[in-house]
Amino acid sequence: MGIGDTGRTEVLHTGARTWIKPDENLWATMASQQGHPQAAAAIVQLFKGHYLTGPADDDLQGAVGMCSLIKGITEEKDDGGxxxxxxxxxxxxxxxxxxxxxxxxxxxxxxxxxxxxxxxxxxxxxxxxxxxxxxxxFSGFKEPLTVQAPPSDLVIDVSVVTDQLTTA
Structure with missing residues (x-):
């Protein structure tokens, strides 16, 4: 998934879990947006090549929103005008x-x-x-697709990182 000029992220989603793997540009953009541009290089090195995941109610799971896009567009609903x-x-x-x-x-x-x-x-x-x-x-309609979880040694749970940062 490309996000304008800010970078790209790979998104993997199975029925119950989502993983994202942002590229270096996206990590740097996110650090700057959070007011920490000086931390970008360290963040890139820390997470480089790794996927992030989190609990089902985590904001990270919102990345899968695009996976439900077509259903949302085609459902009949009263959208208020x-x-x-x-x-x-x-x-x-x-x-x-x-x-x-x-x-x-x-x-x-x-x-x-x-x-x-x-x-x-x-x-x-x-x-x-x-x-x-x-x-x-969108592309690749009717092409077979198999999504597998990334190897566990390449996955970082966002909640673990957040807990460590708040107790540090």
Whole structure:
């Protein structure tokens, strides 16, 4: 998963657990955002090549939110006045698409790009406004996928690190 110019993170998710492995750029960005840019190099060395995980109710598990994105978009619900409008035809990674512009009750808009031929897969979603602009592009539909937990010697439990920091 790429996060703009701030870096990338590998996300692994099984039914019960999520692991993330941020790259060096993302670690440095997170350290700066938390007000500790001088700690970036030490953090990068400490966590380099390792996956982070945490308890099921940990914020880290929120990284899997994108795994539920399609379900959330397709569920019928009363969103308090949001609207959807047919957009224009185009292409996403060489696949013909049709855009759908979703406008929330707060006026923020998101654009969904759906395959215009064959099965109507969600190809991309993007938001250019608001507090969290970004873009997710989907691919590999119907390709077999096996997700396995990373080796235990490469996993760091966030709650253990947090406990150690608060007692230090």
């Amino acid at each position: 949001g609207t959807y409008a047919k957009g224009s035809a185009g292409t996403v990674n060489g696949t013909k698409s049709l855009s759908i512009v979703a406008t929330g009750p707060d006026g923020e808009t998101s654009t969904l790009y759906v395959a215009a031929e064959g099965e109507p897969y969600l190809l991309r979603t993007e938001q250019t406004q608001g507090s969290e602009p970004g873009q997710l592009t």
